[in-house]
Amino acid sequence: MQTLAELLITVFLVTAGIFGIVGSFGLIKLNDAMSRLHAPTKATTLGVGGVLLASMLHAIAFESHLSLHELMITLFLFLTAPITAHFIAKVHIHRRESKDSLPESCGDSCWATHDLPDDGDQ
Amino acid sequence: MRILRRLVPHPILTVLLTLSWLFLAASWTLNSLLFGLGLGLIIPFVTQPYWPNRPRLRKPLMIAEYLAVVLWDIVIANVIVARIVLFKRNADRQPNWVTVPLDLKSPEAITMLAGTITMTPGTLTADVSSEGHALLVHCLDAPDPEAVRDEIKNSYERRLKEIFE
Amino acid sequence: MILAATTFAFICFAAAILMNLWKVVTAGDVADRILALDTMFINAIALMILYGMSQGSEIFFEAAMIIAMLGFVSTVAYARFILRGNIIE
Numbered sequence: 001m002q003t004l005a006e007l008l009i010t011v012f013l014v015t016a017g018i019f020g021i022v023g024s025f026g027l028i029k030l031n032d033a034m035s036r037l038h039a040p041t042k043a044t045t046l047g048v049g050g051v052l053l054a055s056m057l058h059a060i061a062f063e064s065h066l067s068l069h070e071l072m073i074t075l076f077l078f079l080t081a082p083i084t085a086h087f088i089a090k091v092h093i094h095r096r097e098s099k100d101s102l103p104e105s106c107g108d109s110c111w112a113t114h115d116l117p118d119d120g121d122q
Numbered sequence: 123m124r125i126l127r128r129l130v131p132h133p134i135l136t137v138l139l140t141l142s143w144l145f146l147a148a149s150w151t152l153n154s155l156l157f158g159l160g161l162g163l164i165i166p167f168v169t170q171p172y173w174p175n176r177p178r179l180r181k182p183l184m185i186a187e188y189l190a191v192v193l194w195d196i197v198i199a200n201v202i203v204a205r206i207v208l209f210k211r212n213a214d215r216q217p218n219w220v221t222v223p224l225d226l227k228s229p230e231a232i233t234m235l236a237g238t239i240t241m242t243p244g245t246l247t248a249d250v251s252s253e254g255h256a257l258l259v260h261c262l263d264a265p266d267p268e269a270v271r272d273e274i275k276n277s278y279e280r281r282l283k284e285i286f287e
Numbered sequence: 288m289i290l291a292a293t294t295f296a297f298i299c300f301a302a303a304i305l306m307n308l309w310k311v312v313t314a315g316d317v318a319d320r321i322l323a324l325d326t327m328f329i330n331a332i333a334l335m336i337l338y339g340m341s342q343g344s345e346i347f348f349e350a351a352m353i354i355a356m357l358g359f360v361s362t363v364a365y366a367r368f369i370l371r372g373n374i375i376e
Binding site: 018019022025026029030031032034035037038039041042045046067068069071072078079081082083085086089090092093102103104109110111112113114115 | 142145146148196197200203204207208212215217219220221236237240241243244246247248249250251252253258260262
């Protein structure tokens with residue numbers, strides 16, 4: 001039982017480390033700004049998720065108590081990561097893209113970031 | 123009944139807040155349960171004006187299936203994206219914008235869909251159209267944008283439509 | 288075995304943070320810089336939980352939680368400032 005838990009924790013930690021470093025490597029390697037945005041979502045999902053799973057397993061197997069803090073952190077990260085990614089994408093669209101450089105928006109007038117109120121006071 | 127509805131405007135939120143307090147405090151005593159329940163009752167009551175509508179769930183049990191599908195897709199897509207980042211040269215990669223027309227109407231469902239698209243690596247929701255009829259999705263490597271759009275519509279939007287509408 | 292795996296994960300996330308720092312310094316655009324800082328926050332959370340696990344201490348999870356919240360709020364505030372010129376309207 002202990003050996004199985006040990007093995008599982010090791011697997012989780014190693015995958016987490018690999019995905020964490022690949023995410024940050026992508027941030028440097030990829031050459032256009034929107035593609036770079038894909039990197040941190042990856043680091044969050046499997047990188048931090050793996051570490052948190054390993055930590056929970058460790059608490060159950062070796063300290064014999066159920067630790068739910070990790071679950072809360074995972075949940076919080078899974079809820080907030082799309083929101084931060086969306087905000088950064090909006091910053092990119094606001095600064096680098098125009099109405100013509102993006103595809104058509106299916107019948108609506110434009111994408112929301114370009115839909116500014118008319119009175120210039122923002 | 124009406125008074126109860128006014129006092130407890132969002133019962134699910136109350137349960138969620140109580141549970142998260144219990145998890146955060148990490149103590150399973152009556153004391154923290156009562157305090158969590160107090161928070162769960164006060165916070166929805168005070169913030170009532172910010173969420174006037176109660177989102178309706180048609181099939182709450184479908185959420186479990188949806189979560190399982192999304193988690194599995196996250197693991198698979200992570201491996202694919204890691205391969206792209208590590209072994210594909212930038213010149214060979216074809217980043218692409220994809221427009222996903224929406225059949226969903228309720229804001230909660232659209233938010234869930236956008237979050238899901240972002241969390242499955244390889245695709246990322248960048249924007250929503252000004253009247254909310256389409257999502258702008260960026261793909262890390264998509265030689266065939268139509269296939270990506272169809273996959274999103276078939277596997278995620280269909281399930282969300284069953285859950286929410 | 289766990290010790291070796293923990294050391295490996297420590298090295299990976301530390302290298303990831305260094306790469307992010309490099310990106311923060313050399314980024315050409317504000318959006319890139321925000322992104323690199325956000326990724327740094329995420330990697331810092333992972334490091335902190337790893338340390339808490341290796342020390343067998345609960346207190347680091349609370350610290351990680353606070354870092355997670357700070358990271359989210361500061362990223363949104365920064366992006367909001369670029370988008371609209373102010374943070375709270």
